Amino acid sequence: MEGTKGTLSGRAEPPASPILADWAQKMKRSVLRQMLAVVARPGILSFAGGLPAPELFPTADYAQAAAHVLATDAKALQYGPPFQPLKEHIVHLMAQRGVQCSAEQVFLTTGAQQALDILTRLLLNPGGQMILEKMAYPGIQQVIAPFQPRVWTVPTDLDTGLDVEAVASLLEEGVRPAFLYVITEAHNPLGVSLSRPKRWRLLELAAEYGVPIVEDDAYGFLRYEVGHEPPLRALDDQWVFYVGSFSKILAPALRLGWLVAPESLVNKLTVIKEAEDLESSAFTQRTVAAYLDAGHLLDHLTCLRREYARRRDTMLCALEQFFPQGSRWTRPAAGMFIWVELPGVVDTAELLKVALEQEQVAFIPGYAFAVNGQAAANCLRLNFSNATPERIVDGLERLGNVVKREA
Amino acid sequence: MEGTKGTLSGRAEPPASPILADWAQKMKRSVLRQMLAVVARPGILSFAGGLPAPELFPTADYAQAAAHVLATDAKALQYGPPFQPLKEHIVHLMAQRGVQCSAEQVFLTTGAQQALDILTRLLLNPGGQMILEKMAYPGIQQVIAPFQPRVWTVPTDLDTGLDVEAVASLLEEGVRPAFLYVITEAHNPLGVSLSRPKRWRLLELAAEYGVPIVEDDAYGFLRYEVGHEPPLRALDDQWVFYVGSFSKILAPALRLGWLVAPESLVNKLTVIKEAEDLESSAFTQRTVAAYLDAGHLLDHLTCLRREYARRRDTMLCALEQFFPQGSRWTRPAAGMFIWVELPGVVDTAELLKVALEQEQVAFIPGYAFAVNGQAAANCLRLNFSNATPERIVDGLERLGNVVKREA
Numbered sequence: 001m002e003g004t005k006g007t008l009s010g011r012a013e014p015p016a017s018p019i020l021a022d023w024a025q026k027m028k029r030s031v032l033r034q035m036l037a038v039v040a041r042p043g044i045l046s047f048a049g050g051l052p053a054p055e056l057f058p059t060a061d062y063a064q065a066a067a068h069v070l071a072t073d074a075k076a077l078q079y080g081p082p083f084q085p086l087k088e089h090i091v092h093l094m095a096q097r098g099v100q101c102s103a104e105q106v107f108l109t110t111g112a113q114q115a116l117d118i119l120t121r122l123l124l125n126p127g128g129q130m131i132l133e134k135m136a137y138p139g140i141q142q143v144i145a146p147f148q149p150r151v152w153t154v155p156t157d158l159d160t161g162l163d164v165e166a167v168a169s170l171l172e173e174g175v176r177p178a179f180l181y182v183i184t185e186a187h188n189p190l191g192v193s194l195s196r197p198k199r200w201r202l203l204e205l206a207a208e209y210g211v212p213i214v215e216d217d218a219y220g221f222l223r224y225e226v227g228h229e230p231p232l233r234a235l236d237d238q239w240v241f242y243v244g245s246f247s248k249i250l251a252p253a254l255r256l257g258w259l260v261a262p263e264s265l266v267n268k269l270t271v272i273k274e275a276e277d278l279e280s281s282a283f284t285q286r287t288v289a290a291y292l293d294a295g296h297l298l299d300h301l302t303c304l305r306r307e308y309a310r311r312r313d314t315m316l317c318a319l320e321q322f323f324p325q326g327s328r329w330t331r332p333a334a335g336m337f338i339w340v341e342l343p344g345v346v347d348t349a350e351l352l353k354v355a356l357e358q359e360q361v362a363f364i365p366g367y368a369f370a371v372n373g374q375a376a377a378n379c380l381r382l383n384f385s386n387a388t389p390e391r392i393v394d395g396l397e398r399l400g401n402v403v404k405r406e407a
Numbered sequence: 408m409e410g411t412k413g414t415l416s417g418r419a420e421p422p423a424s425p426i427l428a429d430w431a432q433k434m435k436r437s438v439l440r441q442m443l444a445v446v447a448r449p450g451i452l453s454f455a456g457g458l459p460a461p462e463l464f465p466t467a468d469y470a471q472a473a474a475h476v477l478a479t480d481a482k483a484l485q486y487g488p489p490f491q492p493l494k495e496h497i498v499h500l501m502a503q504r505g506v507q508c509s510a511e512q513v514f515l516t517t518g519a520q521q522a523l524d525i526l527t528r529l530l531l532n533p534g535g536q537m538i539l540e541k542m543a544y545p546g547i548q549q550v551i552a553p554f555q556p557r558v559w560t561v562p563t564d565l566d567t568g569l570d571v572e573a574v575a576s577l578l579e580e581g582v583r584p585a586f587l588y589v590i591t592e593a594h595n596p597l598g599v600s601l602s603r604p605k606r607w608r609l610l611e612l613a614a615e616y617g618v619p620i621v622e623d624d625a626y627g628f629l630r631y632e633v634g635h636e637p638p639l640r641a642l643d644d645q646w647v648f649y650v651g652s653f654s655k656i657l658a659p660a661l662r663l664g665w666l667v668a669p670e671s672l673v674n675k676l677t678v679i680k681e682a683e684d685l686e687s688s689a690f691t692q693r694t695v696a697a698y699l700d701a702g703h704l705l706d707h708l709t710c711l712r713r714e715y716a717r718r719r720d721t722m723l724c725a726l727e728q729f730f731p732q733g734s735r736w737t738r739p740a741a742g743m744f745i746w747v748e749l750p751g752v753v754d755t756a757e758l759l760k761v762a763l764e765q766e767q768v769a770f771i772p773g774y775a776f777a778v779n780g781q782a783a784a785n786c787l788r789l790n791f792s793n794a795t796p797e798r799i800v801d802g803l804e805r806l807g808n809v810v811k812r813e814a
Contacts, residue, residue: 014614014615014616014617015617016617017617017645017669018530018586018617018619018646018669018672019530019617020529020530020675021528021529021530021531021532021535021585022532024528024529024530024675024679027675027678027679028678029674029677029678030678030681033677033681037488040488049486050486051485051486052485054481054482054484054485057484057485059477059483059484062477062484063473063474063477063478066470066473066474066477067470067473067474070466070469070470070473071470074461075461076466076660077461077464077466077469077658077659077660077661078458078459078461078464078658078659078660079456079457079458079654079659079660080660081444081447110517110662110684111684111685113681113682113683113684113685114683114684117682117683117684121428121431121553122427122428122431123425123426123427123428123431124428125428125429126533128428139681139682139685142678142681142682143682145682146528146679146682178428179425207421208421209421210421210422210423210424210425210426212425238424239425247486251484251485251690252484252485252486252689253483253484253485253486253487253688253689253690253691254484254688254690255517255684255685255686255687255688262424262425265425267436268427268431268434270436270440271434271435271436271437271549272431272434272553274437274440274520274546274549275520275524275546275549275550275552275553276520276521276524276683276684277517277518277520277521277524277662277683277684278518278520278546278662279662280662281660281661281662281688281691282659282660283658283660283661284660284688
C-alpha cells in the first residue's frame with residue numbers, strides 16, 4: 001500500500017492499489033481460524049474446532065422438513081419478513097431455559113455471530129471502551145476490532161467464572177464499556193459456568209452503572225448436570241441482550257440464531273441487520289419451524305446431552321490417565337470444551353507442531369484466545385463433542401505422550 | 408435515552424436504559440423497507456418490491472439438489488470452508504459475463520448485501536468520504552450510514568447512466584471517496600445501464616485517482632436486449648470489486664452472493680466476514696453447486712429472460728396507454744425496474760396513499776431512494792418482474808387512473 005508520495009501536475013500521485021480503511025490495514029487473521037484451517041488436513045485427529053458431532057445431526061428429519069417446505073410453501077424461496085411461527089417456537093425454547101419473553105422480543109439472526117455483530121454496531125462507538133476476560137471467544141474480539149476500542153481485561157476463575165469484582169473495580173474507576181460480554185454457561189474456551197452469586201452481582205453492576213450485558217448462550221441447551229443456574233435474561237429483562245443459536249442444537253450450516261432484546265430496540269436491530277444481509281433465509285427459517293413443528297427437538301436434545309456427557313466424561317478420564325502429574329483442567333457442566341493447564345514451562349504453540357507432526361493430533365493453544373497479549377503459554381483448549389469416545393481415548397493417549405515428552 | 412444528568416455519591420447517575428452508539432441513536436429505518444412492509448398487505452397489487460416471480464423459481468430442481476446433498480454429503484450440515492466446486496461454477500458464470508477470473512478471486516457472501524457491507528468495512532473509514540448518485544439503492548445508503556461519511560451527490564442521465572464527468576469534477580476538486588458504487592447494468596431504482604464510453608471513462612478515473620469501484624451486478628444476468636456492454640470487471644481487474652448474486656437468477660432465500668476481488672485481499676475479506684457471520688451456509692453452498700452440476704441454469708436463465716422481457720414490454724405498453732401525456736419513463740434493457748417521472752407538480756408519496764386506498768395498487772415513491780434529501784417528488788419506481796402480464800395491465804390501468812385524477 002503506497003500513500004501519497006509526491007505531486008503530479010498539481011496533485012498527489014495516486015496509490016498503486018486500493019487504499020484500505022485504517023483498521024483494515026492493521027487487521028490480523030484470527031489465530032483460531034487460521035489454526036482451524038491448518039488442522040483440517042485429512043488424517044488429523046482434531047480436538048481443535050468447536051464442531052458438533054456430525055453423526056448426531058438430525059439429517060433425515062431435517063431433509064423431510066426441507067422437502068415438505070419446498071413442496072407446500074410458495075413463500076419458501078422468496079424474500080420475506082421474519083417468520084412468525086419460528087419466533088413463537090423460540091419463545092417456547094426460551095421458556096425451557098427459564099426465560100419469559102414474547103415473540104416481539106425475539107429477533108432472528110444469521111447465526112449467533114451475526115447477533116454479536118449487530119449488538120456491537122448498536123452499542124459500541126468507534127474508539128469506545130470494552131472490558132473482556134483475559135481469555136475470550138475470538139468471535140467477540142473480531143466483532144469489536146473494526147471499532148478499535150480501548151480494552152480492559154479481567155481474570156476468570158476456573159470454578160466460578162468471570163471475576164465480577166474485577167469488573168466492579170473497573171466500573172468504580174470510571175471505565176464505561178459499551179457492554180459486558182459474558183458466556184454464562186460453558187465458557188468458550190474455558191468451559192466454566194458462572195456461579196449463581198456472580199450472576200446476581202453482575203446484574204446489580206449492570207443496573208448500577210447502566211452497562212448492558214450481552215449474554216452468549218450458544219451452549220445453554222447442552223447441559224450435562226442436573227440443576228442449573230438461570231441465564232441472566234431469566235433474571236433481568238432490562239439490561240440483558242440474550243444470544244441464542246441453532247448451530248449447536250441442530251446444525252451449524254443452518255446459520256440461524258436469535259436475540260432476545262427489548263422490543264423498543266427491534267426496529268434499530270432491523271436497520272442494522274438489513275445493512276448486513278437484508279434478512280436471514282426464509283427457506284431456512286421455514287424449514288427449522290417445520291422441523292420444530294414435527295416435535296423432534298426434545299428427543300434430539302436428550303440424545304445430544306447423553307452422548308456429549310459420555311464424551312466429556314471419557315475425556316476427563318483420559319486426561320487423568322494420560323496427562324502428566326500437575327496438569328489441571330476444568331470440568332465443564334455444559335458445552336463442548338475443556339481447558340487444560342500444563343505444569344512447568346511449556347509453550348503449547350510449539351507443542352501443537354510436535355503433536356501434529358508426530359501424532360497427528362490437534363488442539364488449540366491457549367494464546368489463540370488471549371486478549372491484549374495475555375500469556376497462556378502453558379494452556380490449551382480441547383473439544384470433546386466432535387470425536388467418538390474411542391477416538392478421544394486414542395487421541396488423548398497420543399497427546400499425553402507428546403506432553404510428557406515435551407513438557 | 409437519558410444521558411448522565413447528575414451525581415450520586417460522587418458519580419454520575421446511571422442511564423435508565425442501554426446507551427446506544429452515537430450513530431445508532433440517530434439512525435432511521437430505510438423508507439423503502441418500511442414501505443415494503445406497508446404494501447405487503449393481502450389484496451394489494453404491488454409493483455413496489457424488487458421481488459422475482461415466485462412461479463419461476465426452480466423449486467423442484469432445487470428440492471432435488473437439496474435432497475441429494477443431504478442424502479450423500481456428510482459435510483452438508485457442518486461448519487466448513489468455502490465450497491471450492493461452487494467457486495469454480497462461479498468462475499464459469501463470470502465467463503458468461505465476459506469476466507475472466509480465478510476461483511481464488513471468488514469470495515462467497517451471504518447475499519450481495521453482505522458483499523457491500525464487507526467492502527464498506529474494508530474501504531471506508533469513520534467520517535470518510537463517499538460519492539453517490541442522487542437516487543441510489545437504499546442498501547448502499549444503509550451500509551455506509553454507521554460510518555457517518557460525508558456524501559457528495561452526482562446526477563444520473565436516464566439514457567446513459569451515472570454522470571461520470573460530475574464525478575471527475577469532484578475528484579479534481581480533491582474529493583476522495585472510499586469507493587465509487589455503481590450498478591452498471593439496470594440501475595436500481597432508475598433502470599438505466601451505463602453507456603460504453605462512460606464505463607471506460609470511469610475506469611480511467613479510478614486508476615488516475617486511485618479510487619476503487621464497487622460494481623453491483625445483481626441484475627447483469629437478466630438482460631433482455633441483444634448485445635451488451637461488458638461489466639467493468641471485464642475491463643479492469645485492479646480497481647474493480649465485482650458483486651454478484653444468486654437472488655435474482657435462482658432465489659432470494661438462498662442468501663448467497665459473491666465477490667470477485669483481488670486475491671491479495673481475500674484474507675482480509677475473510678476476517679471481516681468471520682466477524683459478521685463466521686461463514687455462509689455449507690448446506691446452501693453445496694445445494695447450489697449440486698443444482699449447477701445438474702446443468703439446469705442456462706435453460707432457467709433463458710426462461711427468466713423471456714418472461715421478464717415480456718413483462719417489461721407489457722409494462723412499457725401499459726405506461727404508454729394509461730399514463731398521462733407528459734409522463735416520462737426509462738426503457739430498461741435489463742433488470743426489474745422502470746423509473747417514471749410524472750408531469751406537473753405531484754407528490755408521489757401522497758399519490759401512493761391514494762393508490763393504496765382507492766385502487767389497492769402499490770409502487771415506491773422516488774424519495775425513498777433520494778440521497779441527502781434530493782427532491783424526487785414527481786417520480787416513482789415500478790417493478791415489472793413480480794406480477795404476471797395480465798396483472799401488470801390491470802394494475803397500470805388502475806394506477807394510471809389515480810395519476811390522472813391526482814396529478
